[in-house]
Amino acid sequence: MRKITADYICPVDQAPIPNGVVVVDENGLILSLDTGESHDPASLEYHHGIIVPGFVNTHCHLELSHMKGRVHTGTGLLPFLQNVVKFREIPMEEILDAIEKADQYMYDAGIVAVGDISNKLDTAAVKAKSKLRYYTFVEMFDFMQNDRADSTFAQYEAVFQGQSEHHGNRKSRVPHAPYTVSEKLFRLIREANGDADQTISIHNQETTHEDELFLLRSGGFIDFYNSFGIPFEAFEATGQNSIYYAMAHLNPALRTLFVHNTMSGPADIRAAQQWSARVYWATCANANLYIENRLPHYQHFLDENARLTIGTDSLTSNWQLSVLDEMKAIAKYQSYVPFDTLLRWATLNGAEALGFEADLGSITPGKTPGLNLITHTEGLRITQEAQVKRL
Numbered sequence: 001m002r003k004i005t006a007d008y009i010c011p012v013d014q015a016p017i018p019n020g021v022v023v024v025d026e027n028g029l030i031l032s033l034d035t036g037e038s039h040d041p042a043s044l045e046y047h048h049g050i051i052v053p054g055f056v057n058t059h060c061h062l063e064l065s066h067m068k069g070r071v072h073t074g075t076g077l078l079p080f081l082q083n084v085v086k087f088r089e090i091p092m093e094e095i096l097d098a099i100e101k102a103d104q105y106m107y108d109a110g111i112v113a114v115g116d117i118s119n120k121l122d123t124a125a126v127k128a129k130s131k132l133r134y135y136t137f138v139e140m141f142d143f144m145q146n147d148r149a150d151s152t153f154a155q156y157e158a159v160f161q162g163q164s165e166h167h168g169n170r171k172s173r174v175p176h177a178p179y180t181v182s183e184k185l186f187r188l189i190r191e192a193n194g195d196a197d198q199t200i201s202i203h204n205q206e207t208t209h210e211d212e213l214f215l216l217r218s219g220g221f222i223d224f225y226n227s228f229g230i231p232f233e234a235f236e237a238t239g240q241n242s243i244y245y246a247m248a249h250l251n252p253a254l255r256t257l258f259v260h261n262t263m264s265g266p267a268d269i270r271a272a273q274q275w276s277a278r279v280y281w282a283t284c285a286n287a288n289l290y291i292e293n294r295l296p297h298y299q300h301f302l303d304e305n306a307r308l309t310i311g312t313d314s315l316t317s318n319w320q321l322s323v324l325d326e327m328k329a330i331a332k333y334q335s336y337v338p339f340d341t342l343l344r345w346a347t348l349n350g351a352e353a354l355g356f357e358a359d360l361g362s363i364t365p366g367k368t369p370g371l372n373l374i375t376h377t378e379g380l381r382i383t384q385e386a387q388v389k390r391l
Contacts, residue, residue, distance in 0.1 A: 060114050
């Protein structure tokens with residue numbers, strides 16, 4: 001049994017406790033949480049900084065870990081996607097080694113659970129033995145070609161069946177993005193998932209071109225599809241932003257994790273919140289900066305009481321897989337977001353979005369959330385020099 005104290009303990013589900021004490025057993029189970037006056041000082045393990053729960057990374061592409069540094073920054077989403085497609089012939093040993101190292105890196109960075117996009121089975125073996133808990137989103141896309149929906153679904157169903165649910169891992173079938181999934185493939189995914197207690201993830205409004213496509217049938221996606229020889233003549237604009245097409249074909253009874261949301265405005269956020277009470281919004285700040293040199297306007301989400309979560313995206317589009325570094329980026333560029341709000345995005349909201357809140361996300365007796373120490377802080381504020389250490 002350990003009795004751990006620090007300048008502050010931030011349980012997340014209650015107010016921060018100055019000089020608090022968290023008591024954990026040898027398996028990391030939280031036994032109690034109180035103040036230092038209740039304990040013999042000689043029995044305490046002292047730290048300087050802020051103790052917080054383990055982080056939850058709700059959006060990652062672990063299978064792309066071998067792509068670190070291979071794609072230029074600042075190109076915009078469409079050139080970025082075209083560049084990613086070019087890198088096909090990578091030795092499998094290199095891919096698997098990068099996956100294993102990235103998994104360990106996230107563990108060392110204080111992450112306890114990951115919502116991970118998978119198009120292949122490359123990550124399955126690592127997830128089966130990882131110290132992290134994974135929610136695998138088996139992502140499907142048919143480039144909006146209804147005639148390809150059945151074969152596409154069969155291809156990805158094999159990936160779904162091969163993903164492990166051992167050690168608390170979970171999985172579901174998900175659509176990639178509004179601009180890559182036909183109505184028929186949406187239906188096949190929806191019917192296969194049913195109404196089970198699941199989370200659905202979908203990339204959303206990451207670039208202005210996405211809304212232009214659905215509003216006016218214009219923008220860069222027309223040339224993007226043509227460059228790959230994909231027929232797109234049958235596509236008809238809906239006259240609404242892309243998120244409305246997604247909502248029309250998703251199941252509002254499931255938890256829905258909209259990812260990136262760089263261009264999401266107040267009306268989009270409000271419509272989604274009204275569409276379902278189980279909506280979450282994953283933000284990947286550094287990936288947005290890496291690809292498009294822009295961030296979502298977080299005040300829009302705060303104004304609508306939206307439940308944000310934090311993701312890292314992949315090493316294709318980020319310099320590292322660190323939730324703390326995502327928090328630091330948001331604090332640097334939109335510093336009006338309070339620390340306690342950022343922390344909730346990084347922990348409890350993420351755990352709830354993935355259905356892991358019974359064990360993770362807050363320092364609550366009966367949970368095993370993992371404990372992180374954030375150092376180089378100024379009171380209840382992280383600095384750009386802040387670091388994280390697992391306790």
